Structure formats: structure tokens, C-alpha cells
Amino acid sequence: MSTDGVSTDAVSGEPSRLRADARRNRERILRTAMRHFSQHGIDASLDEIAREAEVGAGTLYRHFPSREALLAAALEERQAALLAGAQQAREISDAGAALGAWLASLQDYLRSFNGLPAPVLAAVKQQGSPLCLSCNALVALTGEFLDRAQQDGQARRTVTANELFLSALGLAWVLDRAEACGTTREALEKVMAQGYLTPERAEDVTHGGG
Amino acid sequence: MSTDGVSTDAVSGEPSRLRADARRNRERILRTAMRHFSQHGIDASLDEIAREAEVGAGTLYRHFPSREALLAAALEERQAALLAGAQQAREISDAGAALGAWLASLQDYLRSFNGLPAPVLAAVKQQGSPLCLSCNALVALTGEFLDRAQQDGQARRTVTANELFLSALGLAWVLDRAEACGTTREALEKVMAQGYLTPERAEDVTHGGG
DNA sequence: ATGCTATATGGAGACGGTCTCCACTTTCCG
DNA sequence: CGGAAAGTGGAGACCGTCTCCATATAGCAT
Structure with a gap:
């Protein structure tokens, strides 16, 4: 000392x-x-x-x-861990797997504290929040991995980083209040990854629109 | 007595x-x-x-x-509207379109009041809630339309009613706090329907497992 | 050491929310 | 019309957030 x-x-x-x-x-x-x-x-x-x-x-x-300020400070270590997760994910050669790894890390982070998704979502839109900075970084990082997966033909080009991040937030929100609710994390992640429609049908919707 | x-x-x-x-x-x-x-x-x-x-x-x-009791009572009219929506959806001949219509009605219902998704999710797991009854009915209805779409090959057989309902809840949660956040309802609905992965890639994941 | 001042502290208290309790009022039946 | 059962209101207990300022203290200059 x-x-x-x-x-x-x-x-x-x-x-x-x-x-x-x-x-x-x-x-x-x-x-x-x-x-x-x-x-x-x-x-x-x-x-x-x-x-x-x-x-x-x-x-x-x-x-x-x-x-929020206290929350942001209390989250610093977790954020560091998340950044480390991102670094690890970068080193995965397969773009789709890298995206998956990043999203998994993100889920872990969002479940640091019960109810965390709500203030994070609030920070996405609310400019001045103490969580805002880290939050923008999170969207950016998601974009990085999404881009890579899109380049590689593994992620849909119709999806944006913002949309993917918000979907991940929604998933985390459901998860942290409902895991003991008749479903597993894996199952819901799968729905998010694949959608609920059959591939053929999904393509129809892509072209057909609403 | x-x-x-x-x-x-x-x-x-x-x-x-x-x-x-x-x-x-x-x-x-x-x-x-x-x-x-x-x-x-x-x-x-x-x-x-x-x-x-x-x-x-x-x-x-x-x-x-x-x-919750007050909430449940205040929602009765909206629930009636939702049930009417279900009836209309039933009359759609295309199973996929029917499922889509139901999910749209469900979204409308869940956005009756700001923040509604939270107590509904709580009611899914918490037995005694006044919202619970209607909530179980909602899952059941979702199952009805999902089944039909699955029979018709339009919805993935790997998805369960519970999962689809929870996903819809997550979507509604994101939407009602984030619509003015750089995204549209349609875009997020699309992600939920199709997933973020490319069809080919999604099938790999299906077989590859976790 | 000592004094001085910017810095930091604690906790009382204003405020607003939930929810309970029970002395009182109202309905309505015989 | 009288009285029991049903219903009422609002005072107040409790808890959470957040502010304010008289008081205490660290650390610099001397």
C-alpha cells in the first residue's frame, strides 16, 4: 500500500x-x-x-x-470483460461464428444486473445518459461483426446494426425476467437467429414486403 | 357462509x-x-x-x-378487440398471412399502454396474476396460428408457441420504448420473422446445434 | 506545528408513491 | 322506517428519491 x-x-x-x-x-x-x-x-x-x-x-x-451514473460506474469492470470478449471474437476466422460469439458476450453483459436492458435501451435514445457512450460503442461493435458476416454472406444484408442490437436487447429483456418461464436462452437465441418463418417463406416476405 | x-x-x-x-x-x-x-x-x-x-x-x-388487477380490468375492451382480431385472422386462408395478422394484432394489444409488456411477461410466469388468464389465452392463440402455419410449411417446426409469444413480447418491449430510436416497427418485425442469418447459414445452425 | 480554505460530509426533511385501517356513511331489505 | 351489511374516505405508516446546508476535514502555505 x-x-x-x-x-x-x-x-x-x-x-x-x-x-x-x-x-x-x-x-x-x-x-x-x-x-x-x-x-x-x-x-x-x-x-x-x-x-x-x-x-x-x-x-x-x-x-x-x-x-444511471452509479450504474455506469458499477458496470465498468463488466464492460472491460465485454471488450475482451469482442477481442476474442475478432480472432475467430469464421465471420458467422464471430458474430455469434459477440452476441453471446453481449447477452452476458446485458445480464450483469437484473433489469439492465431497460436503462441501456433508454440510453440508446437519450443523448445525455452516462450509459450512452458505452451504448453507442456497443452498437458500433455490433455493426463491426455484422458487416463482416454480411461480407461473408452469412448475415442478411437487410438487417442493420441498430436493428440487431435492439433485437438483442429485447432478447435480453425477455431472458432476464423469464428464463424460468418454459423456455431456454438457446431456444430464443435460435428464434432470433433464424426467425420463425420457413426459409422459402421468409424470402417471399423479403420480396413481397408487408 | x-x-x-x-x-x-x-x-x-x-x-x-x-x-x-x-x-x-x-x-x-x-x-x-x-x-x-x-x-x-x-x-x-x-x-x-x-x-x-x-x-x-x-x-x-x-x-x-x-x-395488476386494475390493469387487467382496464384492458378488457382491448382484449375484446384482440379477440376480434384473432377471429378476423382465422378467416384468412393463407396460414402464413393468418399468423402474421395475429402477431400484428398482438403487437397492437401489447402497445395499448406504455410499458404493458412487462406485467404481461410477469404474468406468464407468475401463476396468480390477474393478467395471467388472458395471458395464457394469448399463448394458446399464438399456438393455434403457429400450428396452422407449421402444417402449411410456412413456419419453422423448431419454434414453439411459447418462444414465439416471448419473442413477440420482447419485440413489443423494444418498440414501445424505442420507436424513435432509429428504427421502424416493420424493420424489427422483419428481423423477428426472418432472423438475422442468411437462409443457408441458418440451416447449418439448425443442424449443427449449439 | 498551525492556520486557513476549498472540499467534502451527513442526515434531516420535502416530496411523492403505495397501501392499510377503521370510524363513519349509505344502501336496501324486511 | 329502522337496522345490519356493505361500502367509503382519508389520515397516516412506510419506503424510496433527492436537496440543502451547517459542520467537519484534508492538505497547502507558512
């Missing part, structure tokens, strides 16, 4: 110019929040988190002005 | 043996609730509904013990 006093963190993350006690508190809050979000989902009581982190509610809200 | 002078309503609907004032209040609450759910989504304040219906909170909770 080499306590290096005040040194300004030149390159890295946010908690740079905070006073020592503030940094400590921020950390306590964050750890407690991660535990609570894991256990009780994204609707965990913020005051309860503050209480258990042994700080006042004001302190929590000073560090994290909104639930 | 020795002296049940008040005859139990054997067959029909709910508002049977209520005192005149009670029936009137129930009706006022229901009308107000329909308006509020329409305007503010399913999270509309119940106390606010009571206030605007000019009844006490206790009265509201006596008639409708939970938000």
Missing part, C-alpha cells in the same frame, strides 16, 4: 483530483453498489446502498448524481 | 352483486384508470387516479387490490 499522496493521475480513469477521503468514499459506494445491483437488480435502493457503505445519502448523490 | 342472502353470481362477469354506489364508483375508477394508463403508461399513480375519480384511495384498493 504505497500511499502516494496526491499525484495526479495523468492518463487513466476519473477519480483523479479527488481528496483522499472522497476517493475512499467513492470506492466504498461503488463496491456496495456492485453488490446490491447484483443481488437486487438495477432498482436496488440507493439510500440503502449509502447506508451500507456507511456514508450519507448526500455523499452518494454527490459522487453519482443519478442512478 | 350460512346466510349468503346475496346470491353468488354463478356464470357471468365480475360487477355482479355490488351495491349501486359501489358499482358506480368502480366504473368511475375504471374510466379514469383507462385514461391515465393511456396517458402515463402502466406506472400511472394509483392515488392520482383515485383522486381524479373522486374516491378515496381505500375505495380504489377495495375494488382493485393491486395495480
Whole structure:
């Protein structure tokens, strides 16, 4: 524990110019929040988190002005894991398999906390959200893998990154509230991948339109 | 129950043996609730509904013990419309088109109120919910049209009614919070119908398994 | 060390939501 | 018309979010 006093963190993350006690508190809050979000989902009581982190509610809200801000901070590790997943997926030679691997990683990420899909979806449309940045990145990444699979003739050219990402969100939403509901994750992923129509019929619809 | 002078309503609907004032209040609450759910989504304040219906909170909770109960009552007309939609769909000769029509009606129903997909999904797994009955019926109806389309070779035999219904729920969830998010309902419906994979690739996955 | 100030803290309390409880009012039957 | 059964309203307990500011503290200058 080499306590290096005040040194300004030149390159890295946010908690740079905070006073020592503030940094400590921020950390306590964050750890407690991660535990609570894991256990009780994204609707965990913020005051309860503050209480258990042994700080006042004001302190929590000073560090994290909104639930989303706290959520975003609590998700950083998971996001790192997701990015690692993306890197692994990139190294898969088959474009379709790579896309599949990415979507699987994405599902895992979206199930970090119960109810996570909702704020993520909100962040997609709402500009200023703290989750927004990562969220745009997620769409972009989805686009990257989708493009590759399309180039390779494995994914439909009619599908856009946005659509695929939103579909994945919908799937995650169903999954995290309904796994014990008579279906498996695999089955629903398959429906998303293949659709419910027969191939021949699907092509008709493609050309015929509505 | 020795002296049940008040005859139990054997067959029909709910508002049977209520005192005149009670029936009137129930009706006022229901009308107000329909308006509020329409305007503010399913999270509309119940106390606010009571206030605007000019009844006490206790009265509201006596008639409708939970938000779900009120919701279920407020949805009755919409459910009737949905059933009518099902009947129309039945009369379509093409099995695939019939399935499509049903799913479209279902989407309309699920968008009766903002946020409706969530309680419906909850009702799928939670036995005792007031929405549960209608919800089971919805899965059954979906099964009816899916079966027909499968018989006709238009829908994949690997898909079950439950899966299709849950997918539709996920779609509705995305739609009702994200329509103004860079995508159209039609596009997402198409993804659900066809999947994101190319037909050839989809067949590989079918055989290859997980 | 010591003083000083920017920084950070805690928790009381305003607000709004859910839901219960029961003293009171109303209906309606005999 | 009288009284029991049915129904009512709204006060208030409880819980969650979020703000505000008197107070406490870290860390720099001296």
C-alpha cells in the first residue's frame, strides 16, 4: 500500500483530483453498489446502498448524481470483460461464428444486473445518459461483426446494426425476467437467429414486403 | 357462509352483486384508470387516479387490490378487440398471412399502454396474476396460428408457441420504448420473422446445434 | 506545528408513491 | 322506517428519491 499522496493521475480513469477521503468514499459506494445491483437488480435502493457503505445519502448523490451514473460506474469492470470478449471474437476466422460469439458476450453483459436492458435501451435514445457512450460503442461493435458476416454472406444484408442490437436487447429483456418461464436462452437465441418463418417463406416476405 | 342472502353470481362477469354506489364508483375508477394508463403508461399513480375519480384511495384498493388487477380490468375492451382480431385472422386462408395478422394484432394489444409488456411477461410466469388468464389465452392463440402455419410449411417446426409469444413480447418491449430510436416497427418485425442469418447459414445452425 | 480554505460530509426533511385501517356513511331489505 | 351489511374516505405508516446546508476535514502555505 504505497500511499502516494496526491499525484495526479495523468492518463487513466476519473477519480483523479479527488481528496483522499472522497476517493475512499467513492470506492466504498461503488463496491456496495456492485453488490446490491447484483443481488437486487438495477432498482436496488440507493439510500440503502449509502447506508451500507456507511456514508450519507448526500455523499452518494454527490459522487453519482443519478442512478444511471452509479450504474455506469458499477458496470465498468463488466464492460472491460465485454471488450475482451469482442477481442476474442475478432480472432475467430469464421465471420458467422464471430458474430455469434459477440452476441453471446453481449447477452452476458446485458445480464450483469437484473433489469439492465431497460436503462441501456433508454440510453440508446437519450443523448445525455452516462450509459450512452458505452451504448453507442456497443452498437458500433455490433455493426463491426455484422458487416463482416454480411461480407461473408452469412448475415442478411437487410438487417442493420441498430436493428440487431435492439433485437438483442429485447432478447435480453425477455431472458432476464423469464428464463424460468418454459423456455431456454438457446431456444430464443435460435428464434432470433433464424426467425420463425420457413426459409422459402421468409424470402417471399423479403420480396413481397408487408 | 350460512346466510349468503346475496346470491353468488354463478356464470357471468365480475360487477355482479355490488351495491349501486359501489358499482358506480368502480366504473368511475375504471374510466379514469383507462385514461391515465393511456396517458402515463402502466406506472400511472394509483392515488392520482383515485383522486381524479373522486374516491378515496381505500375505495380504489377495495375494488382493485393491486395495480395488476386494475390493469387487467382496464384492458378488457382491448382484449375484446384482440379477440376480434384473432377471429378476423382465422378467416384468412393463407396460414402464413393468418399468423402474421395475429402477431400484428398482438403487437397492437401489447402497445395499448406504455410499458404493458412487462406485467404481461410477469404474468406468464407468475401463476396468480390477474393478467395471467388472458395471458395464457394469448399463448394458446399464438399456438393455434403457429400450428396452422407449421402444417402449411410456412413456419419453422423448431419454434414453439411459447418462444414465439416471448419473442413477440420482447419485440413489443423494444418498440414501445424505442420507436424513435432509429428504427421502424416493420424493420424489427422483419428481423423477428426472418432472423438475422442468411437462409443457408441458418440451416447449418439448425443442424449443427449449439 | 498551525492556520486557513476549498472540499467534502451527513442526515434531516420535502416530496411523492403505495397501501392499510377503521370510524363513519349509505344502501336496501324486511 | 329502522337496522345490519356493505361500502367509503382519508389520515397516516412506510419506503424510496433527492436537496440543502451547517459542520467537519484534508492538505497547502507558512
